Amino acid sequence: MYSFKNDYSEGCHPRILEALTRTNLDQTVGYGCDGHCEHAAALIRQAIACPDAQIHFISGGTQTNLLAVSACLRPYQGVISAAAGHIAGHESGAIEATGHKVLTIPAPEGKLTPDLIRQVCDAHQEEYCPQPGMVYLSDATELGTVYSKAELSAISACCRDLGLFLFLDGARVAQAMAVSDLTLADIAALTDAFSIGGTKNGALLGEALVLVHPSLHPHFRTLLKQRGGMLAKGRILGIQFEVLFQDGLYDELGRQAVERADRLQSGLKALGYPMYVESPTNQIFVILTQEQLARFQELCLFEVQEVLADGRTAIRLCTSWATPVEAVDGLLDALSSR
């Protein structure tokens, strides 16, 4: 039974495994100071057209987010996020554990806007409120939606106007770029820091954190070590990002994940299933009756998103670079044969 539960059900892309195997017994220095990490950072700096950015390779996504927040904020500040943001609901209070409040606001389709950001700021003017210090957004969002270049530009201008750092969580940025007009170079130009997800796009583990704003640079590696995000064999992250950023593999895997999702979503729509949200990326959200739900449970694995007031259930189906066309078509065939 195929699992559409998430986009990290498999290991890594075979080319990554080959690279890990090929270099396995080479000796390198530790803690991400090796040649692979340096080379991977250089490739990323080139891809984002930002020669002065710092690039750090970090073990996971929650770690990356809490480090970005720690680096950006002073103790009296909080971070603005959509209510559906990953840091608000899916990280076990990681941000609060670093001492900062997540300042949430409900956001249609999980997407922040300048207007929403200003609303949060207006609500935190008093000195008895934590002061907004940065904006967190994810692209693709937790609902699969994406920001256009125009939208991110507007948010960027708003943040600069308000004196807020802007951080973009790019755990699924490859999938976002596959369908939007935003490039990594745009993101680097418009944000102060962002992450480039490895785990959900072909790597065994690892995110690249890009620190664009120079005020975030000093001693970041000490912070990284302090919070436990630095690997002794840091090279295994460098090697993976080297492969991902050579010959366009990173973009290709993002596109592949989205193509599978698109095929699945089109098929489901053709079969008459309503969508919970219109997602153009690799997470799709279908609304099912009780009966349909039971049928899906026989056919594949997935996550429940929400039980709706009318008794129906919204579920999430997730594809990745590793999802075979056959798995998609097999599910659609089984559903249509009913």
Place this chain on the structure above:
Amino acid sequence: MYSFKNDYSEGCHPRILEALTRTNLDQTVGYGCDGHCEHAAALIRQAIACPDAQIHFISGGTQTNLLAVSACLRPYQGVISAAAGHIAGHESGAIEATGHKVLTIPAPEGKLTPDLIRQVCDAHQEEYCPQPGMVYLSDATELGTVYSKAELSAISACCRDLGLFLFLDGARVAQAMAVSDLTLADIAALTDAFSIGGTKNGALLGEALVLVHPSLHPHFRTLLKQRGGMLAKGRILGIQFEVLFQDGLYDELGRQAVERADRLQSGLKALGYPMYVESPTNQIFVILTQEQLARFQELCLFEVQEVLADGRTAIRLCTSWATPVEAVDGLLDALSSR
């Protein structure tokens, strides 16, 4: 030029790479709830003869230490450590960043004793002092020394008497067990929590944290997620520990590292080099004159431990399971040919 800089210069043991390759495209659930993690935990529970222990797989050593401390302590408590302890000097203030003070005391050869522990407690009786809540020790220590079963038993009794949790950092426990009478089962019987190091003994990354004391069990996974130590593809940790704990590989790699170090240390002693500390494990500490230091710098890579008052330099040479006999003999030959 061979690097004796540390015991994580190479990738992983070939059998681990084979297992990662063999399972690469299998689908599993995420976050360490997969069958490999379960199997690895079962193997470890068997190896430590502690069927009720919780086993968690964590991305790195600093992460493991800060999680253990967070789980053991209340906010008004501190952790007792030898002044040379890893948490005291090598983790960028990771423990303080979780809100706790490291209560240090100089300890001969880096080893705590009941007497030293009592001294720290006596010095923190007043309510204006952080209250000692646990003891941290590492085995092998940062100076390569090890605890005997009798020594650990005495410390364990002391901690129980004083109401302190006892945590053993086993980043190099395989190397310690290769030369001491302590077994993992002994450690499980004598401590409240301990780690079993993967990174320095054949794994790409990862430590197993064993929570023996039941009061440490509730919701530990939420803490693990909160501090960023949980991997989405948790299985890559499970797979590695499965391999390490099958067919005695974990012990074998520890022995192998120590054999190389022993060969190196004996050779150096035969050549007349004095030792900075008598270490039976895989870190050895040699005292060099200025001239000898220059010679070593031509021949291999290593870490400087301390510049002594008399101008000589103590260096650390580290071996691992991956160190070839040829590298050891090559260094010794080059030194003796002089």
Place this chain on the structure above:
Amino acid sequence: MYSFKNDYSEGCHPRILEALTRTNLDQTVGYGCDGHCEHAAALIRQAIACPDAQIHFISGGTQTNLLAVSACLRPYQGVISAAAGHIAGHESGAIEATGHKVLTIPAPEGKLTPDLIRQVCDAHQEEYCPQPGMVYLSDATELGTVYSKAELSAISACCRDLGLFLFLDGARVAQAMAVSDLTLADIAALTDAFSIGGTKNGALLGEALVLVHPSLHPHFRTLLKQRGGMLAKGRILGIQFEVLFQDGLYDELGRQAVERADRLQSGLKALGYPMYVESPTNQIFVILTQEQLARFQELCLFEVQEVLADGRTAIRLCTSWATPVEAVDGLLDALSSR
């Protein structure tokens, strides 16, 4: 122009000032270990009929709340609060700064119920959520409403059922008791910890924190010192609570504050002003048109609570033990003469 801005516009009750003056040059030990603190604690233990409770005198309300939360929670836990709760919106992120998330839910009239508490718990079942560890409620609430004995009993039973500590913020508990059937003894029987506000009921400063549950007792004074809530001349808190808990002064001042508010609220209603919320205690909330608002601004000082969607403004008028009847009548007269 009289200020109805808050209930801490004046200094302290004259009897407190007399006691401070009378004892001023006596020598005592520091840090709240003096005879006045002991006596005040004994008086409180008697008033709450809880001979085993620990009583601590703390400099302020935010300090008291953050200490109670720190004492109750483990690092992976959060605190449930009404969205209007003081810790949620008026303490500059004090709870988050101790590492814990405030888990809020909108609550009618600012009052939690077992049903609301269960809803928060249900929404935090997953291990990627901070785990609810305690419930925070204030009585009187931030909207002036109060809990009945039956209501608090139901919440208490719910918390015990769910394994949650229950903490009641009693910054205005005197004012609440003046109009509800709850006594301090009831509160002690139904909660695990609660505070007895001094600042808003006759003292210059200071809250008494009552720790009922024995698991909160160990080393609380170390925590108190650590967070900066312990005064060197702790006796000035003890002396004030001695006076407040002798001859029924504490209850009398609460009643006095409520009588003034009642007189004001009745008068305003008689003049046709609608209320924003029906508050029986010393904070009253009136809805004003633009024109009325301007008139009020000429006549007295107050806080704006909310600008309503229809353009009208809800304001808060606050009375205290120190509010003269003349100030109330003066305002009413001026309003009616218009």
Place this chain on the structure above:
Amino acid sequence: MYSFKNDYSEGCHPRILEALTRTNLDQTVGYGCDGHCEHAAALIRQAIACPDAQIHFISGGTQTNLLAVSACLRPYQGVISAAAGHIAGHESGAIEATGHKVLTIPAPEGKLTPDLIRQVCDAHQEEYCPQPGMVYLSDATELGTVYSKAELSAISACCRDLGLFLFLDGARVAQAMAVSDLTLADIAALTDAFSIGGTKNGALLGEALVLVHPSLHPHFRTLLKQRGGMLAKGRILGIQFEVLFQDGLYDELGRQAVERADRLQSGLKALGYPMYVESPTNQIFVILTQEQLARFQELCLFEVQEVLADGRTAIRLCTSWATPVEAVDGLLDALSSR
């Protein structure tokens, strides 16, 4: 039996009590925004000749220190202190509870020097160490010693050279100024932040924190509120500092405390008692034999500083503005009559 246990055994100076009494029923706004606080701040700005400094009134000394450290440091930084520094040993881990390590070094007579500061910095060069971000020193120190203007100037130059903030804990700065060539204006010119102690020099409670460096100014009041150091009736701090900084009372009380100590120390020396440290201020440290210790215990209250290796005991005798000459002479008479 007179208590020389500390310099906060009594209440406040009578002129302060008069001012509190005189203003008691005036209405003011809360949280330190009232006219008394503004006036007191203006008086202090004048006294320190630093018109742009921010002045904040804070409930206590530990609170003041933890706030200063929070304001100065980034999460990857620690604070340098003499091993005898108040933050290192007497604040229950308050600094660590804000996430920062105290980087200590033994300092003769409790006084830091540029050389000691550089030693700490040199020992924390590696990225696996918390980075020194500020220097904490107290004047008078915990051993009663003081810094001269030349000494503080040298430290100041060193800190500016190394990019470290310099914070001076002035809990006993009045007593220090009574015997050194340093003025508050010098301190303002040489440090980035410092406190002016009220509790130990005539106030019921309260310290004034002076933020000289403009980068420490933004949103400090939010931080103050967050950590629980802001009083609702903030005016009681303002009123006290108004009195202290009018007509030279602050300096006068410091001198008075030192005069009493001087009389006591001279008397004890004349009687042949050796000193533990040569302290020119209001804490004096006498070494006693067992027999002498027993005699002292009959005659007065004091603190034990240290039990020496030879079995003798060093004790601390503390005087304050409130110590009567009779208490000093009474003790000396009793000792000499023996």
